[in-house]
Amino acid sequence: MKDINSIQQLVDELADAGDRLVIVEFYAQWCNACRALFPKICRLVGERPEVLFLKVNFDDNKDAARTLGVKVLPYFHFYLGAQGRVAAFSCTISKLQLFKDNLEAYSSPFCSIGAPAGLPEFPAVVPHPELRSSAMGSAGPSSDSDFEELHPLADTPTVVG
Helix, strand or coil: EECCCHHHHHHHHHHHHHHCEEEEECCCCCCCCHHHHHHHHHHHHHCCCEEEEEEHHHHHHHHHHHCCCCCCCEEEEEEHHHHEHHEEEHHHEEHHHHHHHHHHCCCCCCCCCCCCCCCCCCCCCCCHHHHHHHHHHCCCCCCHHHHHHHHCCCCCCCCCC
């Protein structure tokens, strides 16, 4: 379980997760429903070590949360490899079955071909920008073929040959 403090960190975590299920919870310290639901979610996610669970504090990331469609708390996004976001919903203790159903549906083994979708809401934020700039130099890519030689998950050069 990791706390996310920026959009860049969220994009990096999604890129590093590969084909794993990533659950992002949007919460606030003042939210009673968030506090009541959190131990139950931790128990469910704890039974599946292959699932990456990320927490985003709404108060510290209001603009990003709003851009991602978060209007009520607690709110969850489920991401799955190259499919990107596969579910987004609000959940309370009375709707815990909705969380369980999504966890069951998306935590089964999955393999994809292609780059992770990341966050289409923030197209300017790319995974690991420091790796991209060092791999391509300060001028950036000269053509689309430069992107084809990058590893789809880490944005680092791969050996082609």
